[in-house]
Amino acid sequence: MSKRTAITSSEIGILWMTYKQKTMITRMLDYFIEQADDEEAKEIMTSLQSEIKPYIQRIADIFKEEGMVVPLGFTEADVNKGVPKLYDNGFDIMLLRLLKQISMGMHTLNLTMAYREDIINLFRELTVITQRYYEICTAYLLQRGLLTRSPSVPMPVKVDFVKDNSYLGGINPLATKRSLNTVEVSHMYHAIEANLFGMTLIKGFAQCAHEQEVKDYFSEGGKLAQEIIKDLSQLLAASDLKVPVPPGGNITKSTLAPFSDKLMMYCVSLFCSFSLGGNSLGTAFSLRNDIAATLAGIMKDVFEYAHKGAKLMIKHSWMEEPPPTN
Incomplete structure (x- = not known):
């Protein structure tokens, strides 16, 4: 499939949304990196930001090649790096983990709405990056006791089938x-x-x-x-x-x-x-x-x-x- 294949409406839409989201994340990272007092957290955020920025440019280049205006998204005017901390105690990595949850869902869905090889590859690569940083953030928070696991339950020892419609009840x-x-x-x-x-x-x-x-x-x-x-x-x-x-x-x-x-x-x-x-x-x-x-x-x-x-x-x-x- 040629990279010169005409871009579709779906591809314009998913690239536009991704550009907005990635510029927002980049601006938020500007602030949290500046305020970070934990070196490991700072390294995680700095590394992610360096991996995100080329994709923002790649999306902008696609728009330009198609004769389309590049979205404004979010710029340096939207962040004030020098102000005091608004959050502490691991909030920066907690935010990053939730943003990666959102990104994982969006990138996977976007893959199903892309047709052109270069755009498919872009979202495939973003999916890999997002999954990796989600795992890194989860491990960081668990190691520091900043994330609670869901409850443990007894292990089932046999296969059961629902016996009657009362299984669906609950409103009465x-x-x-x-x-x-x-x-x-x-x-x-x-x-x-x-x-x-x-x-x-x-x-x-x-x-x-x-x-x-x-x-x-x-x-x-x-x-x-x-x-x-x-x-x-x-x-x-x-x-x-x-x-x-x-x-x-x-x-x-x-x-x-x-x-x-x-x-x-x-x-x-x-x-x-x-x-x-x-x-x-x-x-x-x-x-x-x-x-x-x-x-x-x-x-x-x-x-x-x-x-x-x-x-x-x-x-x-x-x-x-x-x-x-x-």
Whole structure:
């Protein structure tokens, strides 16, 4: 397949989204590398940044070759490297790990929407890089006690089949609910873990944002994350399973913003999209009706919150328009 094959609408879209995300990550790394006091964390972030930057340029070159304008994305104007730490205690690598989770999903999906050899290769290479750094970040956090593992359960010793429809029940408050299965636990635990981190991130953003309505929006997001954690934790606790706790990533007292309101709003929008995707999978793979209903309710709340954020970004001219089809 020739590299001169005409680029498709799908390929333009996935490259555009990737350019935005990678420029955001690069700008965030600018700040966290500057503030890092742990040499291993600094090395991880510096190494990742050096691997990401060539791909930003490769995407820009593809756009130029196709006669298309290069997105603005995020620039040095969106980061304030010299301000004091807004977060500490491993937050930088916790953030990087969550960003790599998002990137893994996006790159894999993007591979299924690419047709041209050079673009397929680009996303294949990004997938390999992302998986490697996700593993590095996970190992770093586990070694320092900054990441809790999901609960252990007794090992099954025989194959069982569902015997009746009560296995799907759970909505009737008078009926006995079966314990959660490990598939359901995996999705709920992951959602709680992500929201615990997201709550810390967004509360820090609320503490330092410039615009008051942006501060208020972030504060609302912190409360939403707290409610999600509470609802899902109750489901785990009802099956006598331990609930994730935030072992690190504290907010300092600094009120000086390391990032522009525009970048912070985009970051929260990205996390909302990640939450919607994760909860949709959790709903699809949960067989107890009350779990599916809880996750569907969470998706509704997150969608409404994200939509409110989109309106706020449009109001302040922070939302870069995706390439149109005509």
